Amino acid sequence: xxxxxxxxxxxxxxxxxxxxxxxxxxxxxxGIFSERVGVVNIALEGMMLIGxxxxxxxxxxxxxxxxxxxxxxxxxxTGSLHLFMTQRLKMDHIISGVAINLLALNGTTYLLRKLxxxxxxxxxxxxxxxxxxxYFIALTxxxxxxxHFVLYKTAFGLRLRAVGESAESVRMAGLTPIxxxxxxxxxxxxxxGLAGAYLALSQVGRFSDDMVSGRxxxxxxxxxxxxxxxxxxxxxxxxFGFFDALQLQLxxxxxxxxxxxxMVPYVFTIxxxxxxRPTPPAALGREEETEG
Amino acid sequence: xxxxTPEKGNFMRLLYGLLTAFLIVTLWGCEAPxxxxxxxxxxxxxxxxxxxxxxxxxxxxxxxxAGGIDDKSFNASSxxxxxxxxxxxxxAMKPVFIESREQSDYETNLTDLALxxxxxxxxxxxxxxxxxxxxxxxxxxxxxxxxxxxxxxxxNCLALKFREQEGCFLAGYLAGKMSRTKKIAYVGGMExxxxxxxxxxxxxxARTAEPGIQVQVKYIGNWTDMPKGKDLAILxxxxxxxILFAAAGKGGEGVLRAVNERGPGFYAIGVDxxxxxxxxxxxxxxxxxxxDNAVYETVADLYRGKWKPGERVLGIRxxxxxxxxxxxxxxxxxxxxxxxxxxxxxxIAEGKLIVPTNDEELAKFVAPKI
Numbered sequence: 001x002x003x004x005x006x007x008x009x010x011x012x013x014x015x016x017x018x019x020x021x022x023x024x025x026x027x028x029x030x031g032i033f034s035e036r037v038g039v040v041n042i043a044l045e046g047m048m049l050i051g052x053x054x055x056x057x058x059x060x061x062x063x064x065x066x067x068x069x070x071x072x073x074x075x076x077x078t079g080s081l082h083l084f085m086t087q088r089l090k091m092d093h094i095i096s097g098v099a100i101n102l103l104a105l106n107g108t109t110y111l112l113r114k115l116x117x118x119x120x121x122x123x124x125x126x127x128x129x130x131x132x133x134x135y136f137i138a139l140t141x142x143x144x145x146x147x148h149f150v151l152y153k154t155a156f157g158l159r160l161r162a163v164g165e166s167a168e169s170v171r172m173a174g175l176t177p178i179x180x181x182x183x184x185x186x187x188x189x190x191x192x193g194l195a196g197a198y199l200a201l202s203q204v205g206r207f208s209d210d211m212v213s214g215r216x217x218x219x220x221x222x223x224x225x226x227x228x229x230x231x232x233x234x235x236x237x238x239x240f241g242f243f244d245a246l247q248l249q250l251x252x253x254x255x256x257x258x259x260x261x262x263m264v265p266y267v268f269t270i271x272x273x274x275x276x277r278p279t280p281p282a283a284l285g286r287e288e289e290t291e292g
Numbered sequence: 293x294x295x296x297t298p299e300k301g302n303f304m305r306l307l308y309g310l311l312t313a314f315l316i317v318t319l320w321g322c323e324a325p326x327x328x329x330x331x332x333x334x335x336x337x338x339x340x341x342x343x344x345x346x347x348x349x350x351x352x353x354x355x356x357x358a359g360g361i362d363d364k365s366f367n368a369s370s371x372x373x374x375x376x377x378x379x380x381x382x383x384a385m386k387p388v389f390i391e392s393r394e395q396s397d398y399e400t401n402l403t404d405l406a407l408x409x410x411x412x413x414x415x416x417x418x419x420x421x422x423x424x425x426x427x428x429x430x431x432x433x434x435x436x437x438x439x440x441x442x443x444x445x446x447x448n449c450l451a452l453k454f455r456e457q458e459g460c461f462l463a464g465y466l467a468g469k470m471s472r473t474k475k476i477a478y479v480g481g482m483e484x485x486x487x488x489x490x491x492x493x494x495x496x497x498a499r500t501a502e503p504g505i506q507v508q509v510k511y512i513g514n515w516t517d518m519p520k521g522k523d524l525a526i527l528x529x530x531x532x533x534x535i536l537f538a539a540a541g542k543g544g545e546g547v548l549r550a551v552n553e554r555g556p557g558f559y560a561i562g563v564d565x566x567x568x569x570x571x572x573x574x575x576x577x578x579x580x581x582x583x584d585n586a587v588y589e590t591v592a593d594l595y596r597g598k599w600k601p602g603e604r605v606l607g608i609r610x611x612x613x614x615x616x617x618x619x620x621x622x623x624x625x626x627x628x629x630x631x632x633x634x635x636x637x638x639x640i641a642e643g644k645l646i647v648p649t650n651d652e653e654l655a656k657f658v659a660p661k662i
Binding site: 008009011012013015016019020023105109112113117199203204205206208209210211213244245248249251252257259262 | 360516517530549
């Protein structure tokens with residue numbers, strides 16, 4: 001099982017890269033569908049956490065596939081909350097996102113304690129069988145192309161992108177901006193929930209508090225580096241995933257402090273921001289009248 | 293701008309209010325202790341009016357580190373010690389805990405528990421050091437015990453420390469003897485002096501068992517990333533590592549899960565608490581840090597009115613560290629190896645074997661004759 005030369009190192013590294021990249025790509029696509037309709041989405045982290053928790057909770061009694069479906073729905077629900085707060089209440093998008101993240105982190109931790117750890121009798125927040133990781137990797141390899149097709153080759157995608165540039169012009173064209181934003185946020189939430197389902201139901205098989213550990217933010221960094229395009233974001237996520245896998249492989253082998261390698265995604269983001277000068281959708285985070 | 297009508301404004305205010313209330317409730321965390329009876333303390337905490345309390349009237353609390361009460365190791369073990377003390381001494385008030393998420397939570401949580409009238413507060417983990425330094429002087433009547441960290445030089449502070457390297461040495465020795473590929477790994481949470489003791493002790497033990505052994509050293513970078521712990525373990529096993537010592541909080545549980553899924557031929561080694569039960573047969577042993585004993589004894593001392601501030605360092609001799617009883621795996625270990633481990637345990641307890649604590653000492657370390 002070892003020492004077949006270079007492939008003994010490379011194949012596990014590729015597999016590790018794919019496993020690390022999957023949640024970033026799924027959540028990153030979620031970020032795109034939100035931001036392309038003009039809503040800043042730092043709530044991805046929270047969407048993933050809620051998705052993961054709900055996935056395990058439902059998955060325990062109704063099976064893992066039902067769990068994954070519930071995770072997707074819970075993500076959509078979280079997306080609607082973000083939509084409601086940013087569009088209806090005109091709350092600042094960042095504040096709404098932070099509120100959702102805090103709510104998700106503390107809410108899932110609280111429920112984990114109440115329903116599992118401190119319950120009588122103690123229950124384990126895990127599922128006996130997991131969804132094969134391969135399913136999610138296949139999704140990761142195909143969804144960016146599907147998202148690209150939807151956004152750039154369909155009328156629906158054109159409208160989504162238009163509302164992210166200017167709600168006013170969309171209204172002039174006889175469409176209702178809020179409906180498009182609703183669609184974007186629902187898709188965004190579903191993908192965020194799916195990313196959480198991957199972590200909890202497939203990759204680990206258990207929910208633990210803060211198991212997302214910042215992946216939502218890295219996914220958002222991938223969105224920026226990928227200039228708000230599905231293929232670009234997926235590529236950026238792949239690079240982040242690769243560097244993460246590489247630093248795990250190199251630790252203790254070469255004498256580079258691990259903290260240094262852990263910085264890579266962030267340094268990369270700053271560099272990309274300087275070099276690529278990505279332009280966000282024009283209406284991103286802007287307060288506009290979207291109803292009526 | 294959007295011309296909100298008065299009704300709409302009120303509606304929004306109500307929603308903001310509800311949302312804020314909800315956030316506060318969730319941020320409060322679980323197990324909020326009952327409201328304290330007023331003892332006339334000022335918010336600053338400088339009162340001097342709280343009488344020395346011992347016996348069943350004691351109120352005890354703990355602040356977890358970011359690992360949370362559910363880490364199945366360090367925090368959980370501390371809590372087990374408190375629970376055991378409560379069962380034995382039947383305090384009028386059940387002990388309480390507050391979980392911390394971030395560095396900034398420690399000071400708030402410690403202050404909060406001190407203001408709520410607790411007599412003894414445990415601060416779990418070295419990350420609470422700075423917070424304790426700020427909070428302890430403000431509450432001279434409240435006793436603080438920090439686990440794994442340095443306590444400020446005050447009559448109300450006690451530091452409970454461990455010579456982890458001693459227990460890790462035994463775990464490393466067992467791993468070295470049991471590995472068939474002669475490749476083993478250590479997976480830590482975050483690098484630092486404390487985790488270095490784990491790492492170095494483990495390596496020294498492994499080299500004592502098997503001079504040519506290869507020990508891979510990896511750090512996850514935090515204590516919460518269970519998915520990454522699992523992925524890292526999968527990577528290591530695919531490269532020929534067959535025994536993995538996981539000292540990485542929840543990330544460590546990810547390592548255990550990966551080993552369990554891989555199945556026979558691979559072992560994990562648990563940490564802090566006896567984690568053997570989690571995956572029977574796949575967890576070779578656990579390097580038990582008897583935080584529960586240390587916590588229990590500290591409470592017992594205070595209960596009997598024998599509180600002593602300062603520092604207590606526990607090693608194998610003091611019963612602070614040991615390997616788990618290996619309930620599920622003892623039958624897989626050759627009796628000779630078990631005998632050797634007992635002998636090493638005695639050597640360490642008698643001070644005949646000094647286990648290295650950092651890289652320099654490890655470089656100079658000469659494996660003992662058994």
